[in-house]
Each structure stands twice: as C-alpha cells, then as structure tokens.
Amino acid sequence: MQSIPSEPTELDASRVIVTLTDRTELKTVPSLAELARGRFSQAMTDHMILVSYDPVHGWSAPEIKPYGPLSLMPASASFSYGTNAFEGMKAYMGPDGIPRLFRPEKNMARFVRSAARVALPAFSPIELLKLIRRLVTIETRWVPAAKGHSLYIRPMIIGTQSSLNLSVSDSALLWVMCTPSGPYFRNTRPLSLFAATDAVRAWPGGTGEHKIAINYGPTLTHHQNAQAEGHDMNLWLLGDKITEAGIMNFFVVLRRDDGDLDVLTPLLDGTILPGITRESVLALAAAHPSRIVLPGLSEETRLHPAERVLTMPELETWLAEGRVVEAFAVGTAVVVSPIGRIAWGGKDLVLPQFGDALGPVSKALRERILDIQEGEFEWEDWSVLCA
C-alpha cells in the first residue's frame, strides 16, 4: 500500500541540525585593524545556514554547519537564468555583550518578495529569522565590539532545477553566510557621483525594487567608467529623475523659507530598492523633535521627510537658490555617507560640504541609527537580540 503524498514541508527552524566546526579548526577572528584595512572582508565566519527545497519534500531540515563549498549541477537554473535573490543585514554588538539585528523582519519580508519576483519557492520569514538569530548566537565571537563595526549577514536563495529550458525552478537552495565588517568607507570624505545619462539601473516594469542579482552585475562596467573618470560611483537616473546613488538610497535636505528642513528621497515607484536604512531615516526625521531629539539638532528645527520625484534640474535650481543644506546616501553597508558633488551632462554640481564630515542632518541621523543598532538607545522594536 502506497502512502498518501503529503503537502511539501514548510521551512521549520525547530528541525535545525547543528554541526559545529571542530574547536581546533575554528578560524582566527580578524582584529579591528585588519577589518579597517579589509573594508568589507572576504573572510566568512565558521558556520553557515543551509536548507534546500524540492517540489516533493518541500523544505529540508535546516542545517547550521561549517562554512564550505556548495555542490551544484552545471545546468542549475540559477546559472543560466539568474533566479537568485539575496539580502544584506547586520548584527551589532551591544554593551551587554549580546549581538542584535536591526529591524530584521524588514529584511525577511523583502527577501520573500525578491524570491517571488524570480519565481522561487516561498518560505516563512519568521522561521528564517529564528535560524539567523541562532547562527548569530553561535558566531557571537565574530561580532566586532566597536562603533560602526558589525557582522554582515548575507541570506541567499538560488534556483537549482537542473534544466536548460527556461522555466520556473521547482527546486532551490537557501543559505546564510556572515563576514565581519568595519566601516564601509574608511572616512566620511564626501562622495563624488557620476550621473551617466546613458546608463540605466532599473526601469518601470523591471526589477529595481527587488534585491536580486540582476540589479547588480550590469552596473559593474558603469562603475568602472565612473571610477575611471575620477568619481566614487554612479548616481542612477531614469531620464532626469534621480533613483539611487551607487547601491544606496539618495537623500537631499532643503531649507524652507520658515527655517524648517525638508528631508527628501525619491518615491518608491518600482525602480528603487525600498531600503531599510532609508525607511528608518524617514521615520526618525518624522519623529524629531516631538518624539525623539536627534543628536546635535536643535529642537527648534522641524524636519519634514517626504518621498517624491526628484529631478536633476530641480537639484540644480535648488543649488542655485542656496536652499540645499546637504545631500547624502544611505544603505545597510554604509549607514550614511555624504555626497559632495555630482557630474551630470557636462556640469559639475557642487553640494554643500563639511570637510571630511557629514552635514548636520545626516550626522544626527547616522549617530542615532548607530546608537539604536548598537543597543545604546532603545527605539520601538528596531533592535532584536540574538540570545
């Protein structure tokens, strides 16, 4: 008698099988000085999460196991057809010696959405977060205890169906790996951006709002061009519209006639990654000064955050009018970075600069975000302990 086929199994953190690296084979954790040199380390920690999906069994029992190579068939869907999605998040060491994640449920929700965009199987974001917290707990010694330092965490899912036919991958592999990281940029020297008019990162009806491999590979040659011209990275435009800065979200701060400040970022129109730092900046700006006072900012200064279309001609006009207080870029890796100038259509737009430092608003935001991330300041449920 045949057994009745059951529903594919859901991802279930309680089934995790933990295989720890032998104590004698644990890697040496890089020092803070080494992290500062390495910028964004290529050294992964000792362990990874690995879990697979197939259409018959569903999600396998998750494994936490020594970091090591994957065995994949050459015909796996991911290679030919780019059925990959990922996330970028960080664990920070708190003053209590307990690592914490920053708004991780936001990353998990975006990860599920990104996977669906390339037709990969669904999974429970709650169960995955449980596994990640467990992994971070195991890797606690890798979480650097220094301001601006963190353990970078990369969840990843790829289609593994072995077929050269372009079709939805019925199988997948999901893993999570970690690498310790110092501050992304060694200093806060203002960035020089190159706004190429012939290079497009994303477009309406495309994939710009998802964290999928597809949005990154084609930008590398443009990035090389920007650097060859002496810039740090690209400012991505869609026609005249500003979309993203490098792999970060763009912000500009304008002084109103009444002395208040507008804190503006491009509208999420499908071409822009809904960044978690972006969302946090908007929320903190809205909370100042009624619910939170941002460090170094006057309680008299009201901030008016807004998501709207921002164009290069507008920015040029605002600069000419002397209304621009500062421009900056935000993202998980960098947190907040100042923008000093933008080359665009033969012009060189020079933004307000503050030496090798951030402007008043971005500095206040960066400090408060770091404080929340590093457990120095409690704010809503943004900081989630791994213990």
Next chain:
Amino acid sequence: MQSIPSEPTELDASRVIVTLTDRTELKTVPSLAELARGRFSQAMTDHMILVSYDPVHGWSAPEIKPYGPLSLMPASASFSYGTNAFEGMKAYMGPDGIPRLFRPEKNMARFVRSAARVALPAFSPIELLKLIRRLVTIETRWVPAAKGHSLYIRPMIIGTQSSLNLSVSDSALLWVMCTPSGPYFRNTRPLSLFAATDAVRAWPGGTGEHKIAINYGPTLTHHQNAQAEGHDMNLWLLGDKITEAGIMNFFVVLRRDDGDLDVLTPLLDGTILPGITRESVLALAAAHPSRIVLPGLSEETRLHPAERVLTMPELETWLAEGRVVEAFAVGTAVVVSPIGRIAWGGKDLVLPQFGDALGPVSKALRERILDIQEGEFEWEDWSVLCA
C-alpha cells in the same frame, strides 16, 4: 631569486586535457520518441568542457571531462550579483554522419560581448570554438540524426570571486554542456502571445542585447501570467514598440502594392538580442531570388528584409488594411514558429493562420535554414563541421 611574474595565460585549446567517461558508465542516449516527449531534455551528455580563470594564472588548461557537479564557494560573485553570461547553439547531424555547428563564430563573438557586459574576463572565441568542436566530436553519438533534431550546446561563464563586496569578479569559471533535443514545439500550431503593457523585458541603457542571466529570471512570473491567461508566452513591448516574442525575435511579413513582400523585424536598439537565426533570416530573405531560391516561394516574389521600429498600432493598421501575410518568431531553440494572435490592451489581434502550419515565407525560411544546418544545402560558411 624570484621568477618574473608573467602575463596571465590566454585560453588555449591545444592544452586541453581529455578525461573520458569509463565505457561502462556511459549514459544511454534517448531515442527520438523520448526526445519528442521531453521537448528540451534535462539529461546532459556524458562530457563537459571546464576551464577556470584567476588573475594570477589566467586561463587554466581546459578540461573535457565527465559531466558532473561543480564545487563553488557560497560567496561567489555570481550568486549575489548575477555575473553570468551564456550562449545557446546547436550541433546537427549531417548526411555524412558528421555533426556540424551553425554559424558558431557568431555565438562565440556574442558570448565574449555578453561576458564583458558583466565585467567577466575576456577569452579567445577561436580557442573556445576549437574546444566545442572537440567536445561535439566526442559526443557524436548524442547528435540525433533526424530532421529538426539537434544537440543543444550551452556555453556558460560565471564570476567566482569569493567576496560579498559588489566588485568586478577577478575570477571566473567557464563550462560547456550539451543536451540532445527534439523540435522545441511538438507542432507548428500558431502561438498566442500576450503583450503585457506593464511588463518590460529590457530598456535603453540596460542589458537586452546581451545573453546574460539577468534578462531571463524576471520574465518567469510574466510568463506564468501569460500562460494563466491562456497564451503561450509574452510579446515584449517597450511602450508601443515590439521588441521580442518570448525568448525569440519577432518578424512580420507585409504585402506591398507591387506584390513584393516586406520582411520586417525590430531594429537592434540595445533592447533586443541580436539573434543568429534572426540575422540568417534577414540574409536569406535578401538573397531570394537573385542568389538563392527559397523552397516553395516564387522567383517572381521579391523579399525586402528590413530592420526598423515596429509598433503595435502599426501592426493593428496593417491587419485592418489586409496587408499582413504572416507573423513569426525565430530563435536557436525553435528555429521558426508561427504567431497566430496577440492580446494587447484588451484587443485580440488575429494574424493570418495556416492551420497547424507555417505561412509561405516562414516555411520557406525554416526549410532552407534546416537544410543548411543539417548539411543538406551548402550556403557560404554557415555550416562548420566537427571532425
């Protein structure tokens, strides 16, 4: 005394190391009936080409070895950042029992261009073609000897630098795998296309003209939507402009007032893959009837191939005027397939249909192309022997 560092080694087919599968472990080649059922087989042949690149040594000695899994680090650039490029080409069995490739130098040139688009290392297309011919020679028993059948060949290159930092991958893995294939569609029933106005495959300044993973994964959900609506696949538009049909190039044939026929396909504006079947159709149409007479077409009928912007409103007008002779799609996998109808903005554009057969021009082109591919008809240097 230290040796002077030398230039990275170029790809060199003469260095190939061939390791054949043990005779007792060779796979069973599927029968034609099995190929007909499997459409586009998931079974790879016995052997593959594998060669790696690193910045110190350059290209390794190429291997031809048993097909099997690849070992890749989880942090390889390809997974996170979609630094992948590929090709699709076919070997056909000639009447002399010798397999031949169809214009393979076109695939090789496109492969090099696609790899460069995602900043992967360059390689000699001539050396890679030598390796592929050697592989096909070894796999001769896998090349089906039947009209419309072939050995599908998939060259692939991925970035393998192990780093979570978004940067140019300084390392790569290149491989070539093969799978026998019957006709892509089981019959020539005309295709029903869904021209979604909110789904965009490619954009000016994007990657549409390259054969990279990026152009495929995001189309899967749109393809599911099209099939859920009862269509075979998408017709990709950019605004009103027709770009591609599924993963094929689009053609429409119009009758002129003088009785001649226009054979039109969208202009290569950067959003369209420069298909090799597309290019061959244009060349054969231009050669008829002065240099070649296409089977079944009158010598009185002149064909005027042209690459130009084609829009949906134009197509609608031409249909209303009774000028459309037929529309069809072309590509390596399908060769030529008829298009029967297009759903667009609530309208159902019905194109001329010929039962379950091709129209006069596409039928003539398909037959001549198959004859050239299968060694039944000599035409320029389009057919390249593997011996």
